[in-house]
Amino acid sequence: MLRVPGKPNVTGTAFGPQFIVAVEQFTEPRRRIVHDALARRMLPPATRLAIAACAWNVVRNQIVTWSERRFPGLWGSLLCRKRYGDDQYVEARSRGIGHVVLLGAGLDDRAYRGLTTPPPQTFELDLPDNSEYKRRRLVSIFSRVPPHARLIAVDFESADLSTCLGANGFRDDLPSLFIWEAVTQYLTETAVRRTLTALSRSAAGSRLIFTYVRRDFLDGTNLYQLPAVYTQFVGKQRLWHFGLDPSEVNALLQEYGWAEREQVGATEYRQRYLEPLGRQLGVTDVERFVLAERTSA
Secondary structure, rough: OOOOOOOOOOOOOOOHHHHHHHHHHHOOHHOEEEEOOOHHHHHHHHHHHHHHOOHHHHHHHHHHHHHHHHHHOOOHHHHHHHHHHHHHHHHHOOOOOOOOEEEEOOOOOOOOOOOOOOOOOEEEEEEEHHHHHHHHHHHHOOOOOOEEEEEEEOOOOOOOHHHHHHOOOOOOOOEEEEEHHHHHHHHHHHHHHHHHHOOOOOOOEEEEEEEEEEEEHHHOOOOOOOOOHHHHHHHHHOOOOOEEOOHHHHHHHOOOOEEEEEEHHHHHHHHHHHHHHHOOOOOOOOOEEEEEEEOOO
């Protein structure tokens, strides 16, 4: 999607969204969708220089305009997605959730920017190159990986997640929050189901938030005004494999002891985040966010 200057040669795809969140920090606080002072610092030096130029409104507006022309609704949707994840993170912590598990952690920095105090024990799972890059950035920022976090290198297509988590001190008898953001589309259905099987051992009351790409986009039935995204991720590179129809989500979750509590997309993003702030950003419904709760153990 958005190509970021200075992007390192890692297998992750979190740099574009993190760039968008970092640019958002130049928006005045009362109209800001996501508040994340760490976003810029998680990115490589050349990208941080590019972000600095966005302090000028004319540069920032040109970048957003270019994004909207090529990827209509993507910029606003990524910001709203991040905000929804932040809101659910804070809500889960207020309900006494203990562990937080990031499945495909990318550059998610919620555990480091003071959304909750004290920070929860956090387990961050990602591909080896992504985990190593994040480790270096955290050491650069904090002089070490903060002690409440465990960075765990895994491949979701082959790893035994329960074993990986257990070996790093995760307790499945405690209610946990699992964050699976912008990952499922990159996996095969087998890997998605393997992950859900591992999560089926979690304690009752645990929460899962995850995004998915709509199946009608992956099969080309509806491109949601995003032909460039389809060409790059589905056609040319064939990076996206798994999708769902909104009506299928709860049935899939129920197979593994989870129940859908909420599903949000473009309509909810406008109502919750854009309209109250007076923001005119477009949003797309090609990707949706789901909140689920563990109903049995």
